[in-house]
Amino acid sequence: MHLDRLHCDACGECTAACATAGRTARIRVDRGAGGGIAAFFCRHCGRPLCAQVCPTASLALGATGTVVARPQRCLGCRMCLVACPNDAVFFDGAGKSDKCDLCFGSLRGTDRQPACVAACTRGALRLVGLRHESAIRRGAAAAARQVAFRR
Amino acid sequence: MTMRHVILGAGPAGLAALASIRRNDAGARITLVSGEPGLPYSRMALPYYVNGDLPSRHLYPHPALWYRQPGVELRWGEPGEALDVERREVTLAGGERLPFDRLLVATGSRAQLREAPGIHLPQVQLLWTLGDARRLRRRANGASEVVIWGAGMIAFMTAKALLTAGRRVHFICRAEYLLRRSLDQEAAFLLEGALEQAGAVLHRGLNLAEIRSGPGRRCRVLLTDGSELPADLVVVALGVAPNLDWLDDAPVQRRQGLLVNERLETSAAGIFAAGDVAEVRDCVTGESGVPALWSVATDQGRVAGLNMTGATLVCDPALRSNTMVFHDYVVATLGCPLVRENTRVYRRLDRERRVYRCLVLSGGRLVGAILAGDVSQVGFLRSVIRRGAVLTDPEGLLGTPPLPGGVRP
Numbered sequence: 001m002h003l004d005r006l007h008c009d010a011c012g013e014c015t016a017a018c019a020t021a022g023r024t025a026r027i028r029v030d031r032g033a034g035g036g037i038a039a040f041f042c043r044h045c046g047r048p049l050c051a052q053v054c055p056t057a058s059l060a061l062g063a064t065g066t067v068v069a070r071p072q073r074c075l076g077c078r079m080c081l082v083a084c085p086n087d088a089v090f091f092d093g094a095g096k097s098d099k100c101d102l103c104f105g106s107l108r109g110t111d112r113q114p115a116c117v118a119a120c121t122r123g124a125l126r127l128v129g130l131r132h133e134s135a136i137r138r139g140a141a142a143a144a145r146q147v148a149f150r151r
Numbered sequence: 152m153t154m155r156h157v158i159l160g161a162g163p164a165g166l167a168a169l170a171s172i173r174r175n176d177a178g179a180r181i182t183l184v185s186g187e188p189g190l191p192y193s194r195m196a197l198p199y200y201v202n203g204d205l206p207s208r209h210l211y212p213h214p215a216l217w218y219r220q221p222g223v224e225l226r227w228g229e230p231g232e233a234l235d236v237e238r239r240e241v242t243l244a245g246g247e248r249l250p251f252d253r254l255l256v257a258t259g260s261r262a263q264l265r266e267a268p269g270i271h272l273p274q275v276q277l278l279w280t281l282g283d284a285r286r287l288r289r290r291a292n293g294a295s296e297v298v299i300w301g302a303g304m305i306a307f308m309t310a311k312a313l314l315t316a317g318r319r320v321h322f323i324c325r326a327e328y329l330l331r332r333s334l335d336q337e338a339a340f341l342l343e344g345a346l347e348q349a350g351a352v353l354h355r356g357l358n359l360a361e362i363r364s365g366p367g368r369r370c371r372v373l374l375t376d377g378s379e380l381p382a383d384l385v386v387v388a389l390g391v392a393p394n395l396d397w398l399d400d401a402p403v404q405r406r407q408g409l410l411v412n413e414r415l416e417t418s419a420a421g422i423f424a425a426g427d428v429a430e431v432r433d434c435v436t437g438e439s440g441v442p443a444l445w446s447v448a449t450d451q452g453r454v455a456g457l458n459m460t461g462a463t464l465v466c467d468p469a470l471r472s473n474t475m476v477f478h479d480y481v482v483a484t485l486g487c488p489l490v491r492e493n494t495r496v497y498r499r500l501d502r503e504r505r506v507y508r509c510l511v512l513s514g515g516r517l518v519g520a521i522l523a524g525d526v527s528q529v530g531f532l533r534s535v536i537r538r539g540a541v542l543t544d545p546e547g548l549l550g551t552p553p554l555p556g557g558v559r560p
Contacts (some may be wrong), residue, residue: 052453056193075199077474079445079446079474080472081474082533086531088530095479138423
Protein backbone atom coordinates (compact mmCIF):
# COMPACT_ATOMS: atom_id res chain seq x y z
CA MET A 1 0.00 0.00 0.00
CA HIS A 2 1.35 3.37 -0.95
CA LEU A 3 0.11 6.89 -0.28
CA ASP A 4 1.17 9.64 -2.62
CA ARG A 5 1.28 12.55 -0.20
CA LEU A 6 1.42 15.15 -2.96
CA HIS A 7 -2.01 14.10 -4.12
CA CYS A 8 -3.64 13.39 -0.76
CA ASP A 9 -5.88 16.12 0.63
CA ALA A 10 -6.79 14.34 3.89
CA CYS A 11 -10.45 14.19 2.89
CA GLY A 12 -11.11 11.15 5.08
CA GLU A 13 -12.90 9.06 2.45
CA CYS A 14 -10.48 6.18 2.96
CA THR A 15 -11.21 6.10 6.70
CA ALA A 16 -14.94 6.16 6.06
CA ALA A 17 -14.71 3.38 3.48
CA CYS A 18 -12.60 1.24 5.80
CA ALA A 19 -15.03 1.71 8.67
CA THR A 20 -17.87 0.14 6.73
CA ALA A 21 -18.82 -3.44 7.54
CA GLY A 22 -18.99 -2.47 11.18
CA ARG A 23 -15.29 -2.61 11.90
CA THR A 24 -13.00 0.03 13.34
CA ALA A 25 -11.26 1.94 10.61
CA ARG A 26 -7.74 0.67 10.02
CA ILE A 27 -6.53 3.74 8.20
CA ARG A 28 -6.42 7.35 9.34
CA VAL A 29 -5.10 10.28 7.37
CA ASP A 30 -4.95 13.69 9.03
CA ARG A 31 -3.53 17.03 8.26
CA GLY A 32 -0.62 17.62 10.61
CA ALA A 33 0.08 20.81 12.54
CA GLY A 34 2.69 21.86 10.00
CA GLY A 35 0.26 21.31 7.11
CA GLY A 36 1.79 18.00 6.08
CA ILE A 37 -0.09 14.74 5.75
CA ALA A 38 0.02 12.42 8.75
CA ALA A 39 -0.96 8.95 7.62
CA PHE A 40 -1.58 5.99 9.90
CA PHE A 41 -1.99 2.77 7.99
CA CYS A 42 -0.18 -0.50 7.57
CA ARG A 43 2.59 -0.51 4.98
CA HIS A 44 2.93 -4.29 5.22
CA CYS A 45 6.66 -4.00 5.93
CA GLY A 46 9.03 -6.65 4.68
CA ARG A 47 10.33 -7.06 8.22
CA PRO A 48 7.32 -6.18 10.33
CA LEU A 49 8.30 -4.92 13.77
CA CYS A 50 4.81 -5.63 15.09
CA ALA A 51 5.16 -9.31 14.21
CA GLN A 52 8.69 -9.41 15.60
CA VAL A 53 7.54 -8.44 19.10
CA CYS A 54 4.23 -10.31 19.10
CA PRO A 55 4.58 -12.90 21.89
CA THR A 56 2.02 -15.32 20.49
CA ALA A 57 2.66 -14.92 16.73
CA SER A 58 -0.80 -13.41 16.50
CA LEU A 59 0.64 -10.97 13.98
CA ALA A 60 2.78 -12.51 11.27
CA LEU A 61 4.07 -12.00 7.78
CA GLY A 62 1.92 -14.05 5.41
CA ALA A 63 2.98 -15.72 2.19
CA THR A 64 1.61 -12.94 0.02
CA GLY A 65 3.70 -10.34 1.81
CA THR A 66 0.78 -9.03 3.82
CA VAL A 67 1.07 -8.71 7.57
CA VAL A 68 -1.87 -10.65 8.94
CA ALA A 69 -3.56 -10.68 12.34
CA ARG A 70 -5.02 -13.72 14.03
CA PRO A 71 -7.12 -12.09 16.76
CA GLN A 72 -7.93 -15.38 18.48
CA ARG A 73 -4.26 -15.58 19.57
CA CYS A 74 -4.03 -11.91 20.55
CA LEU A 75 -3.33 -11.09 24.21
CA GLY A 76 -4.12 -7.42 23.85
CA CYS A 77 -0.69 -6.56 25.27
CA ARG A 78 -0.21 -3.58 22.87
CA MET A 79 3.48 -4.31 22.26
CA CYS A 80 2.80 -4.22 18.52
CA LEU A 81 1.27 -0.78 18.90
CA VAL A 82 4.45 0.54 20.48
CA ALA A 83 6.68 -1.19 17.95
CA CYS A 84 4.89 0.05 14.82
CA PRO A 85 6.30 3.40 13.66
CA ASN A 86 3.14 4.02 11.62
CA ASP A 87 0.70 3.44 14.49
CA ALA A 88 -1.11 1.06 12.17
CA VAL A 89 -2.31 -1.57 14.64
CA PHE A 90 -5.78 -0.82 15.92
CA PHE A 91 -7.73 -2.56 18.66
CA ASP A 92 -11.33 -3.67 18.60
CA GLY A 93 -13.83 -3.43 21.45
CA ALA A 94 -12.59 -6.69 22.97
CA GLY A 95 -9.03 -5.38 23.06
CA LYS A 96 -7.79 -7.64 20.26
CA SER A 97 -5.53 -6.37 17.52
CA ASP A 98 -7.22 -5.38 14.33
CA LYS A 99 -5.23 -4.29 11.35
CA CYS A 100 -5.35 -3.80 7.62
CA ASP A 101 -5.53 -7.06 5.68
CA LEU A 102 -5.70 -5.27 2.30
CA CYS A 103 -9.35 -6.43 2.14
CA PHE A 104 -7.77 -9.70 1.12
CA GLY A 105 -10.95 -11.74 1.25
CA SER A 106 -12.71 -9.54 -1.26
CA LEU A 107 -9.74 -9.36 -3.64
CA ARG A 108 -9.65 -13.07 -4.23
CA GLY A 109 -10.80 -13.98 -7.71
CA THR A 110 -11.83 -10.40 -8.55
CA ASP A 111 -10.35 -7.26 -10.02
CA ARG A 112 -11.50 -5.14 -7.09
CA GLN A 113 -9.27 -2.88 -5.00
CA PRO A 114 -9.08 -2.58 -1.21
CA ALA A 115 -11.95 -0.38 0.06
CA CYS A 116 -9.73 2.59 0.90
CA VAL A 117 -8.01 2.51 -2.50
CA ALA A 118 -11.35 2.32 -4.28
CA ALA A 119 -12.68 5.22 -2.23
CA CYS A 120 -9.69 7.53 -2.70
CA THR A 121 -11.01 10.53 -4.65
CA ARG A 122 -7.56 11.75 -5.65
CA GLY A 123 -6.03 8.48 -6.67
CA ALA A 124 -3.40 9.01 -3.99
CA LEU A 125 -3.72 5.58 -2.36
CA ARG A 126 -2.52 2.66 -4.40
CA LEU A 127 -2.02 -1.03 -3.89
CA VAL A 128 1.50 -1.84 -5.02
CA GLY A 129 3.86 -4.77 -4.65
CA LEU A 130 1.41 -7.39 -3.44
CA ARG A 131 3.14 -10.68 -3.99
CA HIS A 132 1.34 -13.19 -6.25
CA GLU A 133 -1.23 -10.50 -7.06
CA SER A 134 -2.21 -11.89 -10.44
CA ALA A 135 -2.60 -15.38 -8.99
CA ILE A 136 -4.79 -14.00 -6.22
CA ARG A 137 -6.87 -12.14 -8.74
CA ARG A 138 -7.33 -15.35 -10.71
CA GLY A 139 -8.45 -17.00 -7.51
CA ALA A 140 -5.66 -19.57 -7.48
CA ALA A 141 -6.04 -21.75 -4.43
CA ALA A 142 -2.38 -21.77 -3.45
CA ALA A 143 -2.10 -17.99 -3.39
CA ALA A 144 -5.31 -17.73 -1.44
CA ARG A 145 -3.76 -19.46 1.50
CA GLN A 146 -3.01 -16.18 3.10
CA VAL A 147 -2.07 -17.52 6.48
CA ALA A 148 0.84 -19.62 5.28
CA PHE A 149 3.43 -18.28 7.65
CA ARG A 150 6.96 -17.86 6.51
CA ARG A 151 8.49 -17.18 9.88
CA MET B 152 31.73 -26.79 5.95
CA THR B 153 28.38 -26.58 7.65
CA MET B 154 28.31 -24.39 10.71
CA ARG B 155 27.18 -25.87 13.98
CA HIS B 156 25.11 -23.38 15.93
CA VAL B 157 23.98 -23.90 19.48
CA ILE B 158 21.30 -21.63 20.94
CA LEU B 159 20.88 -21.84 24.68
CA GLY B 160 17.44 -20.65 25.67
CA ALA B 161 14.17 -20.77 23.79
CA GLY B 162 12.66 -17.46 24.82
CA PRO B 163 12.03 -14.54 22.48
CA ALA B 164 15.74 -14.00 21.78
CA GLY B 165 16.51 -17.67 21.15
CA LEU B 166 13.54 -18.18 18.83
CA ALA B 167 14.23 -14.96 16.89
CA ALA B 168 17.85 -16.07 16.48
CA LEU B 169 16.81 -19.49 15.22
CA ALA B 170 14.55 -17.90 12.61
CA SER B 171 17.21 -15.51 11.39
CA ILE B 172 19.96 -18.15 11.22
CA ARG B 173 17.64 -20.31 9.14
CA ARG B 174 16.82 -17.41 6.89
CA ASN B 175 20.42 -16.45 6.27
CA ASP B 176 22.02 -19.89 6.11
CA ALA B 177 19.57 -22.62 5.20
CA GLY B 178 22.26 -25.30 5.46
CA ALA B 179 23.31 -24.53 9.03
CA ARG B 180 22.95 -27.10 11.77
CA ILE B 181 21.20 -25.58 14.73
CA THR B 182 20.59 -27.06 18.16
CA LEU B 183 18.08 -25.14 20.25
CA VAL B 184 18.30 -25.95 23.93
CA SER B 185 15.34 -25.10 26.13
CA GLY B 186 16.02 -25.38 29.85
CA GLU B 187 12.38 -26.02 30.63
CA PRO B 188 10.45 -29.15 29.74
CA GLY B 189 8.11 -29.15 26.75
CA LEU B 190 7.69 -27.10 23.63
CA PRO B 191 8.99 -23.49 23.92
CA TYR B 192 6.18 -21.24 25.13
CA SER B 193 5.68 -17.54 25.43
CA ARG B 194 6.28 -16.29 28.96
CA MET B 195 4.42 -13.07 28.23
CA ALA B 196 1.26 -15.07 27.65
CA LEU B 197 1.24 -16.88 31.01
CA PRO B 198 -0.93 -14.38 32.92
CA TYR B 199 -3.53 -14.65 30.18
CA TYR B 200 -3.44 -18.42 30.52
CA VAL B 201 -3.86 -18.19 34.30
CA ASN B 202 -7.03 -16.13 34.06
CA GLY B 203 -8.42 -18.38 31.36
CA ASP B 204 -8.43 -15.82 28.54
CA LEU B 205 -6.01 -17.78 26.41
CA PRO B 206 -6.35 -21.50 25.61
CA SER B 207 -3.15 -23.37 26.38
CA ARG B 208 -2.50 -24.19 22.71
CA HIS B 209 -1.95 -20.50 22.03
CA LEU B 210 0.85 -20.31 24.58
CA TYR B 211 3.19 -21.69 21.96
CA PRO B 212 4.40 -19.23 19.33
CA HIS B 213 5.34 -22.07 16.99
CA PRO B 214 3.86 -25.54 16.57
CA ALA B 215 6.08 -28.61 17.06
CA LEU B 216 6.35 -28.94 13.29
CA TRP B 217 8.13 -25.59 13.06
CA TYR B 218 11.14 -27.03 14.90
CA ARG B 219 11.35 -29.98 12.50
CA GLN B 220 13.09 -28.03 9.80
CA PRO B 221 16.12 -29.61 8.15
CA GLY B 222 19.21 -29.23 10.31
CA VAL B 223 17.28 -27.99 13.34
CA GLU B 224 17.19 -29.95 16.55
CA LEU B 225 15.20 -28.98 19.63
CA ARG B 226 16.31 -30.25 23.06
CA TRP B 227 14.29 -29.49 26.11
CA GLY B 228 14.43 -30.07 29.83
CA GLU B 229 18.17 -29.75 30.18
CA PRO B 230 19.71 -26.33 30.73
CA GLY B 231 23.35 -25.68 29.91
CA GLU B 232 25.60 -26.34 32.85
CA ALA B 233 29.13 -25.52 31.78
CA LEU B 234 30.88 -23.77 28.95
CA ASP B 235 34.31 -24.75 27.66
CA VAL B 236 35.47 -21.84 25.54
CA GLU B 237 38.75 -23.53 24.52
CA ARG B 238 37.21 -26.77 23.31
CA ARG B 239 34.07 -25.00 22.09
CA GLU B 240 31.67 -27.23 23.93
CA VAL B 241 28.63 -26.75 26.09
CA THR B 242 27.80 -29.34 28.72
CA LEU B 243 24.13 -29.85 29.43
CA ALA B 244 22.69 -30.70 32.83
CA GLY B 245 22.35 -34.34 31.77
CA GLY B 246 26.11 -34.52 31.13
CA GLU B 247 25.92 -34.47 27.36
CA ARG B 248 28.42 -32.29 25.50
CA LEU B 249 27.38 -30.22 22.52
CA PRO B 250 30.19 -28.99 20.27
CA PHE B 251 29.59 -25.68 18.51
CA ASP B 252 31.13 -23.25 16.03
CA ARG B 253 28.85 -20.40 17.10
CA LEU B 254 27.04 -20.19 20.42
CA LEU B 255 24.22 -17.90 21.49
CA VAL B 256 23.65 -17.48 25.19
CA ALA B 257 20.01 -16.47 25.53
CA THR B 258 19.26 -18.13 28.83
CA GLY B 259 17.05 -15.27 29.99
CA SER B 260 16.37 -14.48 33.59
CA ARG B 261 14.59 -16.01 36.51
CA ALA B 262 12.22 -14.68 39.13
CA GLN B 263 13.74 -14.07 42.52
CA LEU B 264 12.56 -15.71 45.71
CA ARG B 265 13.68 -13.74 48.73
CA GLU B 266 14.19 -15.38 52.08
CA ALA B 267 11.57 -14.52 54.66
CA PRO B 268 10.06 -16.54 57.51
CA GLY B 269 7.37 -18.78 56.03
CA ILE B 270 8.40 -18.28 52.42
CA HIS B 271 8.46 -22.05 51.85
CA LEU B 272 4.86 -22.62 52.91
CA PRO B 273 2.76 -24.40 50.25
CA GLN B 274 0.56 -21.33 49.77
CA VAL B 275 3.53 -19.29 48.52
CA GLN B 276 4.71 -19.40 44.92
CA LEU B 277 6.21 -17.50 41.98
CA LEU B 278 4.71 -16.81 38.58
CA TRP B 279 7.53 -17.31 36.10
CA THR B 280 7.39 -20.71 34.39
CA LEU B 281 4.56 -22.61 32.74
CA GLY B 282 4.65 -24.96 35.72
CA ASP B 283 4.09 -21.99 38.06
CA ALA B 284 1.22 -20.81 35.87
CA ARG B 285 -0.48 -24.21 35.90
CA ARG B 286 -0.15 -24.41 39.67
CA LEU B 287 -1.43 -20.87 40.13
CA ARG B 288 -4.38 -21.52 37.84
CA ARG B 289 -5.30 -24.59 39.84
CA ARG B 290 -4.91 -22.92 43.21
CA ALA B 291 -6.63 -19.71 42.22
CA ASN B 292 -9.83 -21.70 41.93
CA GLY B 293 -11.65 -20.97 45.13
CA ALA B 294 -9.07 -18.49 46.40
CA SER B 295 -10.67 -15.24 47.46
CA GLU B 296 -7.75 -13.38 49.06
CA VAL B 297 -4.43 -13.17 47.26
CA VAL B 298 -1.33 -11.34 48.44
CA ILE B 299 1.32 -10.24 45.96
CA TRP B 300 4.71 -9.38 47.41
CA GLY B 301 6.10 -6.76 45.10
CA ALA B 302 4.79 -3.94 42.96
CA GLY B 303 6.73 -4.16 39.72
CA MET B 304 5.89 -5.49 36.31
CA ILE B 305 5.52 -9.14 37.36
CA ALA B 306 3.34 -8.13 40.28
CA PHE B 307 1.13 -6.14 37.95
CA MET B 308 0.84 -9.02 35.48
CA THR B 309 0.04 -11.43 38.31
CA ALA B 310 -2.67 -9.13 39.60
CA LYS B 311 -4.06 -8.86 36.10
CA ALA B 312 -4.32 -12.64 35.97
CA LEU B 313 -5.95 -12.96 39.37
CA LEU B 314 -8.27 -9.96 39.57
CA THR B 315 -11.53 -11.54 38.65
CA ALA B 316 -14.95 -10.95 40.06
CA GLY B 317 -15.15 -11.21 43.82
CA ARG B 318 -11.46 -11.80 44.42
CA ARG B 319 -9.32 -9.41 46.37
CA VAL B 320 -5.68 -8.89 45.49
CA HIS B 321 -3.36 -7.17 47.96
CA PHE B 322 -0.13 -5.58 46.81
CA ILE B 323 2.67 -5.26 49.30
CA CYS B 324 4.33 -2.22 47.83
CA ARG B 325 7.53 -0.92 49.39
CA ALA B 326 7.29 2.36 47.50
CA GLU B 327 4.47 4.85 47.60
CA TYR B 328 3.03 3.70 44.29
CA LEU B 329 3.01 0.85 41.78
CA LEU B 330 5.59 0.29 39.04
CA ARG B 331 7.94 2.84 40.52
CA ARG B 332 10.70 2.04 38.05
CA SER B 333 8.50 2.54 34.99
CA LEU B 334 5.89 5.13 35.88
CA ASP B 335 5.68 8.48 37.58
CA GLN B 336 3.19 9.13 40.33
CA GLU B 337 0.40 10.54 38.15
CA ALA B 338 0.38 7.62 35.72
CA ALA B 339 0.70 5.10 38.53
CA PHE B 340 -2.29 6.60 40.34
CA LEU B 341 -4.43 6.35 37.22
CA LEU B 342 -3.49 2.72 36.70
CA GLU B 343 -3.98 1.98 40.39
CA GLY B 344 -7.44 3.50 40.11
CA ALA B 345 -8.37 0.94 37.45
CA LEU B 346 -6.94 -1.89 39.57
CA GLU B 347 -8.61 -0.73 42.77
CA GLN B 348 -11.95 -0.57 41.02
CA ALA B 349 -11.54 -4.24 40.16
CA GLY B 350 -10.74 -5.25 43.73
CA ALA B 351 -7.06 -4.55 44.31
CA VAL B 352 -5.81 -3.17 47.62
CA LEU B 353 -2.47 -1.40 47.86
CA HIS B 354 -0.44 -1.48 51.04
CA ARG B 355 1.96 1.36 50.41
CA GLY B 356 5.33 1.91 52.03
CA LEU B 357 5.29 -1.49 53.68
CA ASN B 358 7.17 -4.74 53.39
CA LEU B 359 6.43 -8.34 54.19
CA ALA B 360 7.70 -9.46 57.58
CA GLU B 361 6.51 -13.01 57.93
CA ILE B 362 4.08 -15.59 56.59
CA ARG B 363 2.34 -17.85 59.10
CA SER B 364 0.37 -20.98 58.40
CA GLY B 365 -3.31 -21.28 59.25
CA PRO B 366 -6.16 -20.97 59.97
CA GLY B 367 -7.20 -23.98 57.95
CA ARG B 368 -5.75 -24.00 54.44
CA ARG B 369 -5.14 -20.29 54.56
CA CYS B 370 -2.10 -18.43 55.76
CA ARG B 371 -1.55 -15.03 57.35
CA VAL B 372 0.82 -12.44 55.99
CA LEU B 373 2.38 -10.11 58.55
CA LEU B 374 3.48 -6.70 57.36
CA THR B 375 6.20 -4.45 58.77
CA ASP B 376 3.65 -2.18 60.45
CA GLY B 377 2.30 -5.15 62.41
CA SER B 378 -0.90 -5.56 60.43
CA GLU B 379 -2.00 -8.96 59.25
CA LEU B 380 -3.61 -10.11 55.99
CA PRO B 381 -5.36 -13.45 55.57
CA ALA B 382 -4.42 -15.10 52.27
CA ASP B 383 -5.33 -18.20 50.29
CA LEU B 384 -2.37 -17.59 48.08
CA VAL B 385 0.85 -15.56 48.20
CA VAL B 386 2.71 -14.75 45.00
CA VAL B 387 6.28 -13.47 45.25
CA ALA B 388 6.99 -10.94 42.49
CA LEU B 389 10.21 -9.20 43.42
CA GLY B 390 11.89 -8.93 40.07
CA VAL B 391 14.25 -11.05 38.05
CA ALA B 392 17.95 -11.81 37.77
CA PRO B 393 19.82 -13.07 34.70
CA ASN B 394 20.56 -16.81 34.48
CA LEU B 395 24.34 -16.60 34.55
CA ASP B 396 25.38 -18.77 37.51
CA TRP B 397 26.31 -21.60 35.17
CA LEU B 398 28.94 -19.34 33.53
CA ASP B 399 30.77 -18.62 36.79
CA ASP B 400 33.87 -20.54 35.71
CA ALA B 401 33.83 -19.50 32.06
CA PRO B 402 36.30 -16.85 30.86
CA VAL B 403 33.60 -14.50 29.56
CA GLN B 404 33.51 -10.89 30.72
CA ARG B 405 30.45 -9.84 32.64
CA ARG B 406 29.08 -7.23 35.00
CA GLN B 407 25.30 -7.27 35.52
CA GLY B 408 25.04 -9.31 32.34
CA LEU B 409 27.41 -10.62 29.72
CA LEU B 410 29.31 -7.75 28.13
CA VAL B 411 28.77 -7.65 24.39
CA ASN B 412 30.02 -5.46 21.58
CA GLU B 413 27.65 -3.71 19.20
CA ARG B 414 27.36 -6.91 17.17
CA LEU B 415 26.30 -8.74 20.37
CA GLU B 416 29.46 -10.85 20.51
CA THR B 417 30.87 -11.49 23.98
CA SER B 418 34.52 -11.22 24.94
CA ALA B 419 34.94 -14.80 23.66
CA ALA B 420 34.97 -14.93 19.85
CA GLY B 421 32.08 -16.77 18.28
CA ILE B 422 30.00 -16.65 21.47
CA PHE B 423 27.08 -14.25 21.35
CA ALA B 424 24.55 -13.13 23.94
CA ALA B 425 21.05 -11.73 23.58
CA GLY B 426 18.02 -10.97 25.71
CA ASP B 427 17.98 -10.74 29.49
CA VAL B 428 21.56 -12.00 29.87
CA ALA B 429 23.15 -9.35 27.65
CA GLU B 430 24.39 -6.06 29.02
CA VAL B 431 23.98 -3.42 26.33
CA ARG B 432 24.02 0.33 25.79
CA ASP B 433 20.80 2.26 26.31
CA CYS B 434 19.58 4.26 23.34
CA VAL B 435 18.75 7.34 25.42
CA THR B 436 21.20 7.50 28.31
CA GLY B 437 24.07 5.70 26.63
CA GLU B 438 24.62 3.82 29.88
CA SER B 439 25.34 0.12 29.95
CA GLY B 440 22.72 -2.10 31.52
CA VAL B 441 20.40 -5.08 31.26
CA PRO B 442 17.01 -3.83 30.02
CA ALA B 443 15.34 -7.25 30.49
CA LEU B 444 12.54 -6.41 28.07
CA TRP B 445 10.71 -8.58 25.57
CA SER B 446 10.90 -6.16 22.66
CA VAL B 447 14.64 -5.65 23.14
CA ALA B 448 15.20 -9.41 23.33
CA THR B 449 13.43 -10.12 20.03
CA ASP B 450 15.53 -7.55 18.21
CA GLN B 451 18.78 -8.73 19.77
CA GLY B 452 17.92 -12.33 18.93
CA ARG B 453 17.38 -11.42 15.32
CA VAL B 454 20.66 -9.49 15.04
CA ALA B 455 22.68 -12.08 16.96
CA GLY B 456 21.33 -14.82 14.71
CA LEU B 457 22.37 -12.96 11.59
CA ASN B 458 25.82 -12.23 12.99
CA MET B 459 26.26 -15.89 13.89
CA THR B 460 25.93 -16.70 10.20
CA GLY B 461 28.74 -14.29 9.35
CA ALA B 462 26.92 -10.98 8.98
CA THR B 463 28.37 -7.89 10.66
CA LEU B 464 25.18 -6.16 11.65
CA VAL B 465 25.26 -3.54 14.37
CA CYS B 466 22.43 -3.95 16.86
CA ASP B 467 20.46 -0.80 17.64
CA PRO B 468 21.05 0.30 21.23
CA ALA B 469 18.24 -0.80 23.52
CA LEU B 470 15.18 1.44 23.57
CA ARG B 471 13.16 0.70 26.65
CA SER B 472 9.45 0.52 26.14
CA ASN B 473 6.69 -1.15 28.04
CA THR B 474 2.93 -1.41 28.06
CA MET B 475 0.58 -2.07 30.93
CA VAL B 476 -2.97 -2.99 30.01
CA PHE B 477 -5.74 -3.49 32.50
CA HIS B 478 -9.08 -4.25 30.89
CA ASP B 479 -9.46 -1.30 28.53
CA TYR B 480 -7.01 0.98 30.33
CA VAL B 481 -3.68 1.20 28.55
CA VAL B 482 -0.45 2.76 29.77
CA ALA B 483 2.69 2.88 27.66
CA THR B 484 6.18 4.02 28.58
CA LEU B 485 8.98 4.87 26.18
CA GLY B 486 12.66 5.56 26.70
CA CYS B 487 13.66 6.96 30.07
CA PRO B 488 10.79 9.16 31.25
CA LEU B 489 11.97 9.28 34.86
CA VAL B 490 15.25 11.05 34.10
CA ARG B 491 15.03 14.52 35.57
CA GLU B 492 18.52 15.92 35.00
CA ASN B 493 18.83 18.51 32.25
CA THR B 494 15.38 17.70 31.00
CA ARG B 495 12.24 19.65 30.33
CA VAL B 496 9.01 17.88 31.14
CA TYR B 497 5.78 18.55 29.28
CA ARG B 498 2.67 17.03 30.77
CA ARG B 499 -1.05 17.22 30.71
CA LEU B 500 -3.42 15.47 33.09
CA ASP B 501 -7.13 15.17 32.50
CA ARG B 502 -8.51 13.56 35.65
CA GLU B 503 -12.03 13.30 34.35
CA ARG B 504 -11.12 11.34 31.25
CA ARG B 505 -8.29 9.62 33.11
CA VAL B 506 -5.82 10.68 30.44
CA TYR B 507 -2.25 11.61 31.24
CA ARG B 508 0.48 12.30 28.74
CA CYS B 509 4.00 13.22 29.70
CA LEU B 510 6.89 13.90 27.35
CA VAL B 511 10.45 14.36 28.58
CA LEU B 512 12.83 16.31 26.38
CA SER B 513 16.53 16.87 26.73
CA GLY B 514 18.10 19.51 24.53
CA GLY B 515 15.00 19.49 22.34
CA ARG B 516 15.20 15.76 21.77
CA LEU B 517 12.59 13.40 23.09
CA VAL B 518 14.14 11.03 25.64
CA GLY B 519 11.09 9.53 27.30
CA ALA B 520 7.32 9.46 27.41
CA ILE B 521 4.54 8.14 29.59
CA LEU B 522 1.12 7.85 28.00
CA ALA B 523 -1.83 6.76 30.11
CA GLY B 524 -5.40 6.38 28.97
CA ASP B 525 -4.61 7.70 25.52
CA VAL B 526 -1.68 6.04 23.80
CA SER B 527 -2.26 7.46 20.35
CA GLN B 528 0.93 8.02 18.37
CA VAL B 529 2.98 5.89 20.72
CA GLY B 530 4.72 4.20 17.80
CA PHE B 531 5.48 7.52 16.20
CA LEU B 532 6.95 8.85 19.46
CA ARG B 533 9.04 5.72 19.76
CA SER B 534 10.55 6.32 16.36
CA VAL B 535 11.19 9.96 17.31
CA ILE B 536 13.22 8.75 20.32
CA ARG B 537 14.99 6.17 18.20
CA ARG B 538 16.03 8.69 15.57
CA GLY B 539 17.04 11.29 18.12
CA ALA B 540 14.84 13.77 16.31
CA VAL B 541 14.19 17.27 17.66
CA LEU B 542 10.57 17.85 18.69
CA THR B 543 9.66 21.46 18.04
CA ASP B 544 6.07 21.21 19.21
CA PRO B 545 5.84 18.89 22.21
CA GLU B 546 2.75 20.73 23.49
CA GLY B 547 0.91 19.71 20.35
CA LEU B 548 1.51 16.05 21.16
CA LEU B 549 0.00 16.29 24.63
CA GLY B 550 -3.57 17.02 23.64
CA THR B 551 -6.11 15.09 21.63
CA PRO B 552 -6.50 14.64 18.79
CA PRO B 553 -2.73 14.67 18.67
CA LEU B 554 -1.15 15.17 15.34
CA PRO B 555 2.44 14.81 14.40
CA GLY B 556 4.07 17.76 12.87
CA GLY B 557 6.84 20.01 13.90
CA VAL B 558 9.29 17.12 13.70
CA ARG B 559 12.68 17.93 12.38
CA PRO B 560 15.03 15.00 11.66
